[in-house]
Every structure is written in C-alpha cells, then in structure tokens.
Amino acid sequence: MENIGYMPRWIFDIAGFHIVLNKETLIMTWIVMAFWILFSLLATKSTKMVPNPLQSTAEILIATWDDLVKDSLGLTDRRYFAFICTIFLLFWVSNLIGIIPFLSEPTKDINTTLSLGVVGFIVAHYSGIKFKGIKTYLKEYCEPIFFMMPLNVIGELSKVVSISFRLFGNIMGGSIIILVVSYLVYSLVLPPFLYGFFGLFVGTIQAFVFTMLSLVYISVQIR
Amino acid sequence: MDISGADLVRAAAFIGAGIAMGLGAIGPGVGEGFVGGKACEAIGRNPEEAGLLTRTMLVAQAVAESTGIYSLVVALLLIFVV
Numbered sequence: 001m002e003n004i005g006y007m008p009r010w011i012f013d014i015a016g017f018h019i020v021l022n023k024e025t026l027i028m029t030w031i032v033m034a035f036w037i038l039f040s041l042l043a044t045k046s047t048k049m050v051p052n053p054l055q056s057t058a059e060i061l062i063a064t065w066d067d068l069v070k071d072s073l074g075l076t077d078r079r080y081f082a083f084i085c086t087i088f089l090l091f092w093v094s095n096l097i098g099i100i101p102f103l104s105e106p107t108k109d110i111n112t113t114l115s116l117g118v119v120g121f122i123v124a125h126y127s128g129i130k131f132k133g134i135k136t137y138l139k140e141y142c143e144p145i146f147f148m149m150p151l152n153v154i155g156e157l158s159k160v161v162s163i164s165f166r167l168f169g170n171i172m173g174g175s176i177i178i179l180v181v182s183y184l185v186y187s188l189v190l191p192p193f194l195y196g197f198f199g200l201f202v203g204t205i206q207a208f209v210f211t212m213l214s215l216v217y218i219s220v221q222i223r
Numbered sequence: 224m225d226i227s228g229a230d231l232v233r234a235a236a237f238i239g240a241g242i243a244m245g246l247g248a249i250g251p252g253v254g255e256g257f258v259g260g261k262a263c264e265a266i267g268r269n270p271e272e273a274g275l276l277t278r279t280m281l282v283a284q285a286v287a288e289s290t291g292i293y294s295l296v297v298a299l300l301l302i303f304v305v
C-alpha cells in the first residue's frame with residue numbers, strides 16, 4: 001500500500017546534465033513496442049487472399065482506423081493515417097498491459113501521456129500552418145476581436161493539458177482503486193472484475209478517446 | 224499524544240482531497256448521464272446510425288469527464304505530495 005506513488009528511477013550525470021529516467025515506464029514502453037513489432041512481423045509473414053487469424057486482426061484494425069481518419073479529415077491521401085493509428089495501437093496495449101501480473105501501464109506515468117499530447121498538438125498546428133498559410137492561421141487567434149488573443153492561446157494550450165491528464169488520471173485512478181480494493185478484500189473474488197473494468201473497458205475507451213481527440217484537433221486545424 | 228502543525232496539515236490535505244473528489248464528481252456525473260440519455264434517444268429514433276452515435280457519445284462523455292479527472296489529479300496530489 002505504501003508504494004502507490006513510487007517510481008523506480010535511473011539517475012546519472014552525463015556532461016553536466018542531471019538525468020532522471022523512469023525505469024519502469026521505459027521498459028514497459030519497449031515491451032509494448034516489441035509486442036507490436038512482433039505482431040506486425042507475424043501478421044505480414046505470409047499474406048494471402050484468405051487470411052489467417054493474425055492477418056485478419058491486423059486488417060480489421062487498419063481498415064477501421066483508415067475509415068475513421070478518412071471520415072473526419074476528408075482528405076484523399078493517407079498522410080495522417082500512420083500517425084493516428086500508431087497513437088491508438090501504442091496507448092491501447094499500454095493501457096491493457098496492466099492486467100498481466102508484474103507488468104504496469106506506461107500510461108500511469110504523466111511523462112508518457114504529456115509527451116504524446118505535445119506531439120499531437122505540434123502535428124495539429126504544423127498542419128494548420130501548412131494547409132491554411134501562416135497569415136490565416138495567425139488571424140484565427142484574433143477572432144472575434146484582437147483583444148481575445150490571450151484567451152485563444154490559453155484555450156489551445158489547455159487542450160494539451162486536458163488530453164494528457166485525462167488519460168493519465170483514468171489509468172492512474174483505476175490502478176489505485178484496484179490496489180486499494182485488492183488490499184481491502186485480501187485479493188479475493190473482486191480483483192478480476194476490477195481488472196476487467198478498469199483494464200480492458202476503460203483502457204480501450206481512453207485510448208480511443210485520446211486518438212479521436214488528436215484527430216479532431218488536426219481536423220479543426222486543417223479545415 | 225499531542226497534535227503538531229504537520230499533523231494538522233496532513234489532516235487538512237486528506238479532508239481537502241475528499242471534498243475535491245466528492246464535489247468534482249457531481250458535474251461529470253450529470254453531464255455524462257445527460258449525454259448518454261440523449262444518445263439513447265437518438266439511437267431509438269434511428270437505430271441504423273447506432274455505431275456513429277455510440278462513437279460520438281463516448282468521445283463526448285470523455286470530454287465531459289475531464290473536470291472529474293482534474294479533481295482526481297488534485298486529490299492525488301493532496302494525498303501523496305502535500
């Protein structure tokens with residue numbers, strides 16, 4: 001019970017910089033990436049017209065996100081598809097990995113979600129500048145009158161905070177509730193159901209929501 | 224046993240965490256229930272759009288939830304950091 005907020009760390013100094021790495025987050029993120037690399041290699045090893053189970057799973061995932069991206073952005077090419085699909089796959093398995101014993105979610109660390117949120121923010125604003133031109137992009141901050149500019153800027157920045165704190169809070173809160181309730185009932189009967197709800201259900205929904213909101217922010221910028 | 228200033232601060236932080244979580248859960252509860260009810264009405268009117276409506280409902284509920292998540296983060300900070 002005492003180790004709820006505890007994060008194992010690597011601390012070292014290189015060339016005058018004091019570097020702190022969250023050990024658990026790093027290792028778990030690499031496990032997630034290894035899982036998807038392995039999955040992709042196995043799924044595409046022998047592609048056929050009549051697919052094997054792995055290939056059809058991959059096809060369902062890819063086709064669903066391809067349709068979603070096409071619907072929301074209205075572009076004919078697939079330039080944002082890879083980014084959006086990657087975010088979803090990474091966060092989905094990151095949220096689900098907590099149901100396996102001895103593994104913990106990398107999204108329990110605020111650094112993971114905040115960095116991906118910032119990446120989504122930069123992609124959205126870069127594509128906004130590219131699609132609309134710098135002049136129209138800057139003019140939108142002065143809507144409806146010039147004095148509203150600070151409010152608009154803070155509104156844009158708060159999107160990053162809200163999107164990343166939402167994912168972090170859900171996963172962290174879920175794992176704390178699982179820990180506390182497991183402690184109270186001596187790990188009898190209840191924990192599997194809690195893992196089912198907070199791990200599978202909430203994890204899937206929150207990964208989907210994070211990805212959809214990144215997509216919506218991009219589509220708001222490029223239209 | 225005498226109570227010192229640090230104990231009072233701890234106690235106030237725990238009470239604050241409870242109040243923050245309890246009051247902060249009201250808004251998201253009302254909002255999510257409203258969104259869910261309206262989505263059910265809309266699905267009842269045209270059931271063939273159920274997939275799109277469910278997707279939109281989930282995103283809207285997650286957005287409505289964010290104030291509750293903020294209060295959760297504040298409560299966690301009060302419990303584990305103060």
